[in-house]
Amino acid sequence: MSTYQYFRSQGLCGTCGKEHSSESLCNVCKRKRFARMSRKINIHKAKGICTKCFKHPASSTSQFCTSCSKAKYESNKKYRKAIYERLKSQGICVLCGIEDARPGRVMCQECTDKEKQRAQQKLFKILTA
Numbered sequence: 001m002s003t004y005q006y007f008r009s010q011g012l013c014g015t016c017g018k019e020h021s022s023e024s025l026c027n028v029c030k031r032k033r034f035a036r037m038s039r040k041i042n043i044h045k046a047k048g049i050c051t052k053c054f055k056h057p058a059s060s061t062s063q064f065c066t067s068c069s070k071a072k073y074e075s076n077k078k079y080r081k082a083i084y085e086r087l088k089s090q091g092i093c094v095l096c097g098i099e100d101a102r103p104g105r106v107m108c109q110e111c112t113d114k115e116k117q118r119a120q121q122k123l124f125k126i127l128t129a
């Protein structure tokens with residue numbers, strides 16, 4: 001058994017082994033880790049290095065390198081898709097996630113109207129550009 005596992009089995013923080021914690025880290029260690037992480041991110045950000053892998057140069061448009069941005073985009077897409085499917089199967093509006101969707105549709109009335117408006121505005125912009 002590792003120290004971490006031993007601490008956890010005693011209901012203690014897996015890192016310091018001092019504080020009782022229901023999670024793997026106690027609040028003290030969580031704060032410390034957060035501070036360390038933010039410092040690391042700030043240093044790398046200032047140098048123009050990706051703040052996810054801390055290896056590759058960040059792209060000009062984001063704080064991540066190309067491969068990390070892509071990975072993030074993919075996981076976001078997967079995440080959004082999972083939420084979409086869940087809401088859809090529950091008959092809840094996939095846009096606001098609050099209202100019931102209209103029968104046979106994936107969005108509620110309010111969101112349908114909003115989307116329609118947005119599409120019209122977009123079209124208007126294209127036509128008047």
Ligand SMILES: [Zn+2]
Nearest residue numbers: 013016026029
């Ligand atoms: Zn701790």
Ligand SMILES: [Zn+2]
Nearest residue numbers: 050053065068
């Ligand atoms: Zn990266």
Ligand SMILES: [Zn+2]
Nearest residue numbers: 093096108111
């Ligand atoms: Zn809605």
